[in-house]
Amino acid sequence: MGKDLRDLQAKLNEVAQFVQNDIIDIIAIEGEKFIQKNFEDEGFNDGGPQPWKERKTTDKRGRDITRYRTNRVGKMGALNRYGSKLKDRPILTGHGSGGNKLRHSINTKKEKDRVVYSTPKDYAKRHNEGLDGMPKRQFMGESKTLSKNIETKVTKELDKIFKQ
Known part of the structure; x- marks a missing residue:
């Protein structure tokens, strides 16, 4: 009985360590992958693809x-x-300028309790939200698909801890 409780306590400590240190990294990486995939697919994925206007x-x-x-x-x-x-x-790729400047300008900042994605490009908001006659070509924002990807990854990591 005592050994089982010690094993459970050790696993709970490992879970606490995981939550404190690793979840933010998982969210950051999955978010970066999601944004890059939106550029590759030329559309925003929120439960299903929403292609950008031509x-x-x-x-x-x-x-x-x-x-x-x-x-x-x-x-x-x-x-x-x-x-x-x-x-x-x-779409959203320049010609004669190396292209992909918006795509490669996305910055990820990890804070204690959240992850912030930003870009120094002034026109990013215009594309993402569709302002001033520009069609909306969203590449970042809240998404069911992203939430599901993060949930799957976290669950997988927690399962690894408890299967040890």
Whole structure:
């Protein structure tokens, strides 16, 4: 009986240590993975994928802005310089600038009781929330999928402790 209580006490101490030290790390890592996956999938995942709105390819009159309209500069109907840069390029990725600047600017700050994700880019909020005529292309925020991923990882780690 005494040995069982000591084993239980040791496991409870290990759980307390895990909660105090490791859970914040798990939340930070899972959150970073989630944000990067949203960029890869070009959409926000909250219980199911919510794809980002496509890039604008027509002007106000409905004309295709990615193709030549006359033979004066290039072959009519062929992709112009803008169109060729736009073609097959992921959304929220720049051209001729190395791209992925927003994606790689995400910072993670671990505090005692929370994890904060931020970016120094001014236009990140505009993309994430869809402000000033910009379509909403959310890449970070509360998500059922993220919560489930964190819960699964924490449960797995706790199971390891109790199976020892």
